[in-house]
Amino acid sequence: MKETFRQSMSWLHTWSGLLLGWVLFAIFVTGTATYFRWEITRWMQPEIRQTGTPYDAARAAWQRLDSVAADSPQWFVELPDGRAAATTLFWRHAGPGRRFGRETLDSATGRPVVARDTRGGEFFYRFHFQLQLPHPWGRYLAGVAAMFMFVALISGVITHRKMFADFFTFRPGRAPLRAWLDFHNVTAVLALPFYFMISYSALVIFMTMYMPWGGRVLAESASSARAGRPAPTASAWVAPADFAPMLATAQAAWGDGQRALKRIEVANRGTDKCTVTLTRADGPKISLNAREQLRFDGVSGQLLDPPVTAAGPGTAVHDALYGLHLARFAGPALRWSFFTMGLLGSALVATGLVMWTMKRRARGGAGLALVERLNITAIAGLPVAIAALFWANRLLPVDLADRGDWEVYGFLCAWGFMLMHPLVRPVMAAWHEQLRLGAALFLLLPLLDALTAGPCLRAAWQHRDWAHLGFDAAMLGCGLLLHFAANRVHRRLRLAATAAAPAASAGSTVHA
Amino acid sequence: MNLAALLLTYAGLLALALTRSPYRRAVLPREPAPTLVRLLPPCGWLLLVVSACLLGSNLGWPLGLVTWCADIAGGGFALIMLLAWHPRLTPLPLALAAGLLL
Numbered sequence: 001m002k003e004t005f006r007q008s009m010s011w012l013h014t015w016s017g018l019l020l021g022w023v024l025f026a027i028f029v030t031g032t033a034t035y036f037r038w039e040i041t042r043w044m045q046p047e048i049r050q051t052g053t054p055y056d057a058a059r060a061a062w063q064r065l066d067s068v069a070a071d072s073p074q075w076f077v078e079l080p081d082g083r084a085a086a087t088t089l090f091w092r093h094a095g096p097g098r099r100f101g102r103e104t105l106d107s108a109t110g111r112p113v114v115a116r117d118t119r120g121g122e123f124f125y126r127f128h129f130q131l132q133l134p135h136p137w138g139r140y141l142a143g144v145a146a147m148f149m150f151v152a153l154i155s156g157v158i159t160h161r162k163m164f165a166d167f168f169t170f171r172p173g174r175a176p177l178r179a180w181l182d183f184h185n186v187t188a189v190l191a192l193p194f195y196f197m198i199s200y201s202a203l204v205i206f207m208t209m210y211m212p213w214g215g216r217v218l219a220e221s222a223s224s225a226r227a228g229r230p231a232p233t234a235s236a237w238v239a240p241a242d243f244a245p246m247l248a249t250a251q252a253a254w255g256d257g258q259r260a261l262k263r264i265e266v267a268n269r270g271t272d273k274c275t276v277t278l279t280r281a282d283g284p285k286i287s288l289n290a291r292e293q294l295r296f297d298g299v300s301g302q303l304l305d306p307p308v309t310a311a312g313p314g315t316a317v318h319d320a321l322y323g324l325h326l327a328r329f330a331g332p333a334l335r336w337s338f339f340t341m342g343l344l345g346s347a348l349v350a351t352g353l354v355m356w357t358m359k360r361r362a363r364g365g366a367g368l369a370l371v372e373r374l375n376i377t378a379i380a381g382l383p384v385a386i387a388a389l390f391w392a393n394r395l396l397p398v399d400l401a402d403r404g405d406w407e408v409y410g411f412l413c414a415w416g417f418m419l420m421h422p423l424v425r426p427v428m429a430a431w432h433e434q435l436r437l438g439a440a441l442f443l444l445l446p447l448l449d450a451l452t453a454g455p456c457l458r459a460a461w462q463h464r465d466w467a468h469l470g471f472d473a474a475m476l477g478c479g480l481l482l483h484f485a486a487n488r489v490h491r492r493l494r495l496a497a498t499a500a501a502p503a504a505s506a507g508s509t510v511h512a
Numbered sequence: 513m514n515l516a517a518l519l520l521t522y523a524g525l526l527a528l529a530l531t532r533s534p535y536r537r538a539v540l541p542r543e544p545a546p547t548l549v550r551l552l553p554p555c556g557w558l559l560l561v562v563s564a565c566l567l568g569s570n571l572g573w574p575l576g577l578v579t580w581c582a583d584i585a586g587g588g589f590a591l592i593m594l595l596a597w598h599p600r601l602t603p604l605p606l607a608l609a610a611g612l613l614l
Contacts (some may be wrong), residue, residue, distance in 0.1 A: 167588075168529045170596045186592050191585040286574050320574075329575065333514060337582035344589065
């Protein structure tokens with residue numbers, strides 16, 4: 001072999017990073033936003049305000065479901081918890097097929113909310129692993145991107161010669177490529193455990209989807225073992241037990257504090273196998289299987305013994321990695337730390353993509369032109385698209401049909417424009433204009449919020465609702481970041497212009 | 513308590529950065545005694561270990577170690593940005609955090 005091991009690893013790092021880098025950047029940014037999923041929803045639905053305890057909301061939800069989904073075999077309720085303000089109901093429609101109803105309740109009145117229709121933070125959560133693509137292709141693409149990231153991480157660690165000696169090295173004054181490489185290394189090494197965890201756990205979360213064979217074999221052996229049992233027969237409707245005592249049990253066990261009742265699930269309604277499961281809000285435990293639950297017999301109302309789960313070490317590792325990825329265990333301070341590491345990861349991907357073009361700019365070519373334009377759309381265009389989503393949330397008429405979908409169209413249209421724009425503009429000018437546009441949209445967002453949702457903003461201030469106020473502050477922060485980035489590009493543009501001007505005048509004198 | 517751990521992490525990273533002479537020249541008014549310089553690496557590592565132990569005993573080891581990694585990323589990023597642009601201000605976060613704690 002002519003090349004050294006490190007050279008071939010460097011090659012692998014370059015191309016595994018580039019090939020899905022744009023997708024990876026979008027996944028990183030939306031995933032970072034997802035850490036504040038419920039706070040984003042609250043900003044996007046400023047009309048909803050939490051009042052009362054989760055137990056009041058649970059009673060209201062139960063009443064509501066009794067009237068709209070009395071014959072449903074399955075109910076599912078998510079309750080407000082200080083982060084999420086609304087109560088969300090799901091129920092499975094009676095009859096064959098898997099059709100679900102969904103409603104959001106105002107936790108104060110127990111009636112369906114009178115609020116703008118929006119996807120809220122769910123949009124970022126879904127986009128993070130489905131990328132607005134038809135099922136299951138988004139999840140497959142996200143999986144491939146996670147795999148490529150994992151490969152890029154390992155090959156990057158091998159390529160980076162002096163990982164610890166250069167731990168603190170960042171020289172912004174040096175030659176551009178050197179400074180960019182420094183920054184790439186700094187963002188990579190600082191949060192390296194986070195990147196390994198996030199890309200590996202991403203693969204583990206969907207592992208039964210990416211590698212279904214083992215599970216299939218298990219399911220086949222299980223179904224052949226179950227074949228002897230008689231099929232359940234349709235029987236008369238069995239009336240479910242009264243809910244109030246179950247709720248009282250939960251309230252006595254968990255209290256009204258931060259970690260109160262969070263979820264209610266009623267399974268097999270109308271049969272004698274009906275169960276009611278009450279789940280407590282997530283605590284500071286990492287693993288997802290650490291959830292505290294109370295299970296009741298849905299017919300007699302008796303408290304059932306906790307299920308004996310024969311979870312092996314594999315399941316334990318899976319649940320711990322899943323929990324780490326979602327970071328629901330994180331309190332506000334740690335959540336901001338995760339958010340920061342997410343931003344560092346986005347910067348890592350972005351600097352890698354830009355460096356690919358910097359190294360090849362002298363050579364030119366069609367590939368370079370394509371990558372440069374896609375970089376602009378992916379890195380500078382995505383913030384514009386996200387800002388467009390928030391602007392659409394405030395500007396679209398409240399009673400527009402399918403309003404939530406229109407917000408997403410706003411996002412996609414804005415991103416589409418950002419894809420077209422670099423085709424008609426010089427590269428550096430396109431960078432500058434898109435960054436500047438993104439900065440302006442984010443910086444003006446709090447103003448727009450005050451103009452279009454003034455009463456809600458005032459109420460948020462009176463109630464010290466930090467979700468709403470913090471969101472506006474974070475938008476100013478994003479705007480300032482983009483503003484500084486735009487300023488740096490602008491300086492480069494000016495330098496290039498002043499360098500080109502004497503050259504041009506010198507050229508003209510020669511011709512004269 | 514978690515702020516104290518972040519403070520210790522930052523101090524540890526700063527001590528490790530100061531083992532290299534360019535950073536010493538940028539941060540400190542004058543070169544310290546060679547004995548002091550030789551003490552910097554063990555001190556830095558010790559501070560990092562102490563902050564990990566503090567978080568581990570306070571939050572439990574799983575959550576403690578996750579928080580420690582996050583502190584290294586956050587504190588380290590702040591330190592590196594300060595070293596690059598305002599090296600004289602690198603002890604400032606220590607003073608601020610200590611002021612908050614006392």
